[in-house]
Amino acid sequence: MHSEAILNIVDILTDDLEPKTLRLHSVPASLQVLTALRYYAIGSFQQVVGDLVGLSQPTISRIVSRTSRALAGKAGNFIKFPLSPREQLAIKQGFSSEFNMPNTVGCVDGTLIAIKRPTEREDAYVCRKMFCALNVQGVCDNKKRLTNLVVKWPGCTHNAYNVHME
Known part of the structure; x- marks a missing residue:
């Protein structure tokens, strides 16, 4: 940094x-x-x-x-999904001109964040890689700024559950 x-x-x-x-x-x-x-x-x-x-x-x-x-x-205060048409248009134009990705408002990815073994519902936190984790989803704009972050699902949760933005 x-x-x-x-x-x-x-x-x-x-x-x-x-x-x-x-x-x-x-x-x-x-x-x-x-x-x-x-x-x-x-x-x-x-x-x-x-x-x-x-x-x-x-x-x-x-x-x-x-x-x-x-x-x-x-x-x-800092992680906000662009809701106004003006903000969305600016990001779409950025993705289109910088990365040749038209009509894109964000890029989504997920990761497993290792955590200390919980005392309750331990099995729910054991991920497919066999360690305790949180399944985290992030969305970023064309300037690589986070616009959405979901950190609530235990490690065993399939990625499809993370598609709901909050």
Whole structure:
């Protein structure tokens, strides 16, 4: 990610993440965002990320959880399917001129996101690749911006269930 994008995320999430304490050892919002982004990017163990930034695994766990909730809470401000005819026309023209794909408003793809083994309904989350996952669908426009994201189906769910946009 570019540094401007990271700083923008820090600005957006600071009110949600900034410690509401005067304790000397609280973790500033900027470090929380950087830590969570590092964890998302490398997909490693929290202990490894903690070693990189000098924080304990339990602290990394709280940071990732808090930052993930904050990001999810703001997602609707940024991930929006183009509903107006004007927006749709602009995207169709972009797909047509850039990729020779006429009448296209979005490209759809899905992925399996590995998750920790749940304590309830574990079998529902075991995907065809035999690990616990969420079946996630994303739609992007011609500028590769997410316009729709569905993150609610367990890993065993067939991709056909994800076609309903929310």
